Amino acid sequence: MFRFIAIRIAQAIPVLLIISVVTFAMIKSVPGGPFDKEKKVPEEVERALNEYYHLDEPFVNQYFIWLGNVMKGDLGPSTKYPNRSVNEIIGAAFPISLQLGVMGIGIALTLGLLAGVVASMRPNTAQDYIPMSFAMIGICVPRFVIGPLFMLMFAIQWEWFNASGWFFWSDRVLPALTLGIFYAAYVARLTRGGMMEVLGQDYIRTARAKGAGEARVILRHALRGGIRPVVSYFGPAMANLLAGSFIVEKIFAIPGLGTFFITSISNRDQTMILGTVLFYSVLIITLNLIADIVLIWLNPKLRFDEQ
Amino acid sequence: MSVISDQKSEVRSQKPEARSQKPEARSQKPEARSQKPEARRQKPRNTNPVPLLSVQNLRTSFHTRNGIVRAVDGVSFDIEKGQTLGIVGESGSGKSVTCYSLLGLIPQPPGKIEEGKALFDGRDLLAMSEKELRTVRGKRVSMIFQDPMTSLNPFMRIQDQITEPLIIHDGIDKETATKRAIQALEEVGVPDAPRRIRQYPHEFSGGMRQRVMIAMALITNPELLIADEPTTALDVTVQAQVLELIKEMQRKHGTAVILISHDLGVVAGFVDKVNVMYAGRVVESGPTREVYYHSKHPYNEALQRSIPALQTKGQELYTIPGAPPDLARLGAGCAFAPRCAYVQDACRSGELALKGVAENHESACRRVQDKEIQLSVNSNQ
Amino acid sequence: MSSEMTDPNTTAPASAASLLEQAEKGQSLWEDSWHRLAKNKLAVASGVMLAVIALFCFGSWVIGLDTTTQNLDMGAQPPSLKHWMGTDVLGRDVFARVLFGGRISLMVGLLATAVAMCIGVVYGTVSGYFGGKIDALMMRFVDILYTIPFIIFVILLMVFFGRNIWLIFIAIGAVEWLTMARIVRGQVLSIKKEEFVEAARALGLPQTRIIFRHMIPNVIGPVIVYATLTVPAVMIFEAVLSFLGLGVQAPDTSWGVLINEGASAIEEYPWLLIFPGIAMSLTLFCLNFLGDGLRDALDVRRSKD
Numbered sequence: 001m002f003r004f005i006a007i008r009i010a011q012a013i014p015v016l017l018i019i020s021v022v023t024f025a026m027i028k029s030v031p032g033g034p035f036d037k038e039k040k041v042p043e044e045v046e047r048a049l050n051e052y053y054h055l056d057e058p059f060v061n062q063y064f065i066w067l068g069n070v071m072k073g074d075l076g077p078s079t080k081y082p083n084r085s086v087n088e089i090i091g092a093a094f095p096i097s098l099q100l101g102v103m104g105i106g107i108a109l110t111l112g113l114l115a116g117v118v119a120s121m122r123p124n125t126a127q128d129y130i131p132m133s134f135a136m137i138g139i140c141v142p143r144f145v146i147g148p149l150f151m152l153m154f155a156i157q158w159e160w161f162n163a164s165g166w167f168f169w170s171d172r173v174l175p176a177l178t179l180g181i182f183y184a185a186y187v188a189r190l191t192r193g194g195m196m197e198v199l200g201q202d203y204i205r206t207a208r209a210k211g212a213g214e215a216r217v218i219l220r221h222a223l224r225g226g227i228r229p230v231v232s233y234f235g236p237a238m239a240n241l242l243a244g245s246f247i248v249e250k251i252f253a254i255p256g257l258g259t260f261f262i263t264s265i266s267n268r269d270q271t272m273i274l275g276t277v278l279f280y281s282v283l284i285i286t287l288n289l290i291a292d293i294v295l296i297w298l299n300p301k302l303r304f305d306e307q
Numbered sequence: 308m309s310v311i312s313d314q315k316s317e318v319r320s321q322k323p324e325a326r327s328q329k330p331e332a333r334s335q336k337p338e339a340r341s342q343k344p345e346a347r348r349q350k351p352r353n354t355n356p357v358p359l360l361s362v363q364n365l366r367t368s369f370h371t372r373n374g375i376v377r378a379v380d381g382v383s384f385d386i387e388k389g390q391t392l393g394i395v396g397e398s399g400s401g402k403s404v405t406c407y408s409l410l411g412l413i414p415q416p417p418g419k420i421e422e423g424k425a426l427f428d429g430r431d432l433l434a435m436s437e438k439e440l441r442t443v444r445g446k447r448v449s450m451i452f453q454d455p456m457t458s459l460n461p462f463m464r465i466q467d468q469i470t471e472p473l474i475i476h477d478g479i480d481k482e483t484a485t486k487r488a489i490q491a492l493e494e495v496g497v498p499d500a501p502r503r504i505r506q507y508p509h510e511f512s513g514g515m516r517q518r519v520m521i522a523m524a525l526i527t528n529p530e531l532l533i534a535d536e537p538t539t540a541l542d543v544t545v546q547a548q549v550l551e552l553i554k555e556m557q558r559k560h561g562t563a564v565i566l567i568s569h570d571l572g573v574v575a576g577f578v579d580k581v582n583v584m585y586a587g588r589v590v591e592s593g594p595t596r597e598v599y600y601h602s603k604h605p606y607n608e609a610l611q612r613s614i615p616a617l618q619t620k621g622q623e624l625y626t627i628p629g630a631p632p633d634l635a636r637l638g639a640g641c642a643f644a645p646r647c648a649y650v651q652d653a654c655r656s657g658e659l660a661l662k663g664v665a666e667n668h669e670s671a672c673r674r675v676q677d678k679e680i681q682l683s684v685n686s687n688q
Numbered sequence: 689m690s691s692e693m694t695d696p697n698t699t700a701p702a703s704a705a706s707l708l709e710q711a712e713k714g715q716s717l718w719e720d721s722w723h724r725l726a727k728n729k730l731a732v733a734s735g736v737m738l739a740v741i742a743l744f745c746f747g748s749w750v751i752g753l754d755t756t757t758q759n760l761d762m763g764a765q766p767p768s769l770k771h772w773m774g775t776d777v778l779g780r781d782v783f784a785r786v787l788f789g790g791r792i793s794l795m796v797g798l799l800a801t802a803v804a805m806c807i808g809v810v811y812g813t814v815s816g817y818f819g820g821k822i823d824a825l826m827m828r829f830v831d832i833l834y835t836i837p838f839i840i841f842v843i844l845l846m847v848f849f850g851r852n853i854w855l856i857f858i859a860i861g862a863v864e865w866l867t868m869a870r871i872v873r874g875q876v877l878s879i880k881k882e883e884f885v886e887a888a889r890a891l892g893l894p895q896t897r898i899i900f901r902h903m904i905p906n907v908i909g910p911v912i913v914y915a916t917l918t919v920p921a922v923m924i925f926e927a928v929l930s931f932l933g934l935g936v937q938a939p940d941t942s943w944g945v946l947i948n949e950g951a952s953a954i955e956e957y958p959w960l961l962i963f964p965g966i967a968m969s970l971t972l973f974c975l976n977f978l979g980d981g982l983r984d985a986l987d988v989r990r991s992k993d
Contacts, residue, residue, distance in 0.1 A: 011832065015832055015836065019836060022841075026845075136973065136976065136977075139972075139976060140920075140969050140972040140973040140976055141965070141969040141972075142924050142927060142947075142965075142968065142969070142972070144927065144928070144931045144944070144947055144948070144951065145947055145961065145965035145968065145969060147951070148947075148950070148951040148954045148961050149961070149962075149965070151954060152954050152955070152958055152961075156954070156955055201457060202452060202454060202457035202458045203457060203458055203459055203460040203461070205412060205452070205458070206450075206452060206458045206459065206460075206520075207460070207471075208412060208444070209410060209412060209444055209445060209449070209450040209452075210444065210445035210449075210471055210472045210475065210523070211441045211442065211443070211444040211445035211446055211472065211475050211476055212441075212445075212471065212475060213441055216475070220463075221460055221463070224462040224463075225460075225461070225462055246928075246932060247928060247931055247932070250931070250932065251951060262932060281836070288834075
């Protein structure tokens with residue numbers, strides 16, 4: 001197992017390097033520095049700023065200076081807001097996105113697994129059709145349609161929640177739902193499929209022949225194998241969950257990392273862009289790794305493969 | 308034969324001698340059986356014991372898009388305590404479905420138990436609710452299946468799987484159950500049991516897995532064990548071992564065994580009594596030796612003839628002409644008629660039933676019942 | 689009962705040829721799948737609906753439906769007899785706008801998927817067919833690419849290189865080919881093991897013929913299914929970009945853009961969101977049902993992944 005993790009980490013490092021280089025190149029290749037959009041600043045000030053950010057040096061130098069700092073854990077000051085460091089901004093914004101993401105995952109898993117298991121118990125009956133129809137809707141109606149609709153219904157018409165912001169606990173509900181519903185729907189379908197396949201296996205018949213009741217059969221025997229498609233889906237899905245939060249954050253005006261990322265792009269906030277891209281990349285790679293580990297752990301056969 | 312007083316589940320361990328199943332079942336005379344009174348709780352001496360399981364006129368069908376498939380079409384048989392019964396037939400003859408029906412393991416949307424009674428210890432299994440059935444399954448009637456690769460849960464440790472019946476039925480705590488499970492594993496011949504019990508199924512070989520299944524099935528000391536083609540998926544050498552094991556367990560615990568197989572050879576060395584099934588019906592039933600050497604049904608006779616090992620080398624192998632019938636389109640009369648060497652018009656209509664044609668030996672063949680034909684005595688030996 | 693009689697009479701070339709014949713005749717299994725699909729009413733209905741939608745969207749272009757005339761006096765009006773879906777803030781007929789947007793969205797969906805398919809199928813087939821080191825290397829490359837958070841890159845691309853619609857096709861297609869390649873490779877690997885490939889080789893058929901006449905037709909099944917399911921994913925991707933303000937530029941519009949506009953005005957003019965939303969959701973619905981139906985129809989012939 002450790003070998004596996006070590007290899008993955010070793011693979012990740014060149015990838016991250018390449019990502020940072022490419023991003024850096026992209027940023028630098030576009031004409032227009034971060035200060036062009038501002039009102040014209042006096043020359044000395046501009047020169048000072050350029051020096052502070054090493055913008056006057058050749059690109060390659062700039063990159064390595066940046067890289068050097070990153071090794072020390074410092075992502076640099078924000079080009080747009082010199083008195084705030086990128087670390088700081090990410091540190092403030094990410095937990096919010098994280099909360100949103102985690103709640104979305106929670107909704108996705110609870111609703112999805114529940115719906116899928118229930119549907120798989122009595123296939124081709126109402127118990128199956130109803131949850132699966134909802135699941136279809138969840139998949140086909142995009143987040144950016146569901147979000148505003150929820151907002152319209154629950155926040156504006158019925159005023160159960162605030163339409164935006166991230167202050168009260170109730171503010172979390174609509175965004176998390178909007179984020180989670182698509183994944184809940186997908187998970188529901190995958191679970192149903194996985195469970196149905198497992199429930200048709202011989203060992204389920206053996207379990208029943210031993211006198212196990214439905215609850216036992218499903219929870220102790222079927223579930224472990226049945227959720228495998230969910231797990232293999234969920235790793236990469238988590239990456240999308242994070243990116244999808246861009247949309248949800250925009251709709252509900254949530255001050256998360258996604259919002260800052262988008263604005264940093266429009267602002268040409270170079271260090272912010274680089275820092276965020278790096279941060280997201282590390283995050284996604286880590287999440288994928290965790291998902292793979294869970295997959296292996298769930299399948300005893302694979303666990304021994306490494307030997 | 309003395310009457311042996313009965314105490315619930317200790318019955319088995321107290322009657323090894325009385326139950327002497329001679330290893331060579333073939334030489335057992337039919338009469339011997341009826342002279343072993345099965346003592347039951349309040350019945351002191353008995354010459355007509357109540358059988359452990361009495362299946363009466365079982366009919367199970369599957370309602371498919373292509374019609375109603377009559378998988379089991381009026382099957383009746385009895386099995387006594389500690390007796391071994393073999394059910395032989397080709398695929399599709401209904402032998403497995405019969406036994407699955409008893410335990411309610413047929414998926415009931417397409418499947419349906421149309422008719423019949425299965426009296427187990429006085430209660431009708433077929434009339435029981437799912438809840439009641441669960442108290443029987445794995446506790447009083449256990450089953451082992453054909454393919455040990457797929458019949459064990461690949462995601463659960465052997466320990467968890469073997470202890471499960473104890474936990475479900477006897478409410479035993481995990482520790483005690485594990486100890487008993489280790490014992491059970493040792494009993495079936497799994498070496499290094501305390502260590503291996505923590506392993507997963509894929510770490511066992513096919514034969515070992517089947518041993519595990521046997522241990523799992525017998526751990527609650529059931530009164531009846533149903534073995535559905537237990538050796539079919541195994542290597543030939545392992546087959547013999549597993550059969551020996553079942554035999555041994557059966558002797559030790561006094562469990563009644565129903566052995567289902569399509570392989571005549573497997574059944575021959577093991578059971579007291581044989582039911583031959585064809586197209587969902589029992590066509591012949593009797594003591595093993597009689598059924599094998601003195602076939603009383605054309606189908607059985609043909610079967611005996613087609614055993615490859617017993618035919619002359621160099622000659623073309625004998626096969627039964629025709630093909631098994633479409634169970635969705637069973638007509639009236641004898642299902643074997645299209646392929647029967649002795650068929651007559653009268654065979655194609657009317658109801659057929661098992662009737663005794665010799666001592667303890669029944670046949671569903673009309674012509675044999677009416678003594679119109681005398682089937683050949685098999686000298687395959 | 690083991691009285692099987694095997695026929696010892698087949699000689700090697702004869703059986704190879706007959707296997708091959710069977711495989712080639714297997715094209716008629718297409719008809720089988722077609723019938724199975726036809727029986728699936730939901731899939732058929734979806735297919736029809738999609739055709740209708742496409743007809744409207746592209747037909748309106750042919751007809752030259754007016755999508756740009758503004759009528760600032762009128763402003764945003766709720767649905768009425770004259771304007772079935774109402775008008776937007778600039779007085780434009782929403783129905784026309786939805787059709788226009790549909791054109792772009794569908795085009796992006798189809799073209800990007802086509803790009804992904806081409807790259808993916810070729811890559812996967814080559815990788816799977818040659819196997820061994822080549823395969824390992826190629827798949828390693830794919831694995832690495834998989835870990836890159838593409839949405840980030842596409843966003844960056846869009847921002848830095850302008851919102852060119854062609855760039856969108858290519859960028860999205862370049863992201864989606866990975867999974868396609870994996871699926872194709874998986875299929876190729878499992879088919880390679882099947883007997884008729886041995887048969888073809890035994891008969892001395894050149895490799896290209898094997899690839900084109902035998903492998904690709906058998907691989908096409910899952911590819912079609914996956915492509916049908918990729919189109920909606922692509923459309924959503926494009927709409928996400930548009931929603932973030934990074935998609936197609938005015939005067940072009942797509943459903944994503946329309947929904948974005950509708951979202952910001954959701955309180956006052958909800959129909960601006962609802963109609964494009966319905967249009968898009970309906971299209972995605974149909975695509976998903978059709979894809980499911982295709983998968984079920986083609987499924988019996990090959991094992992489920």
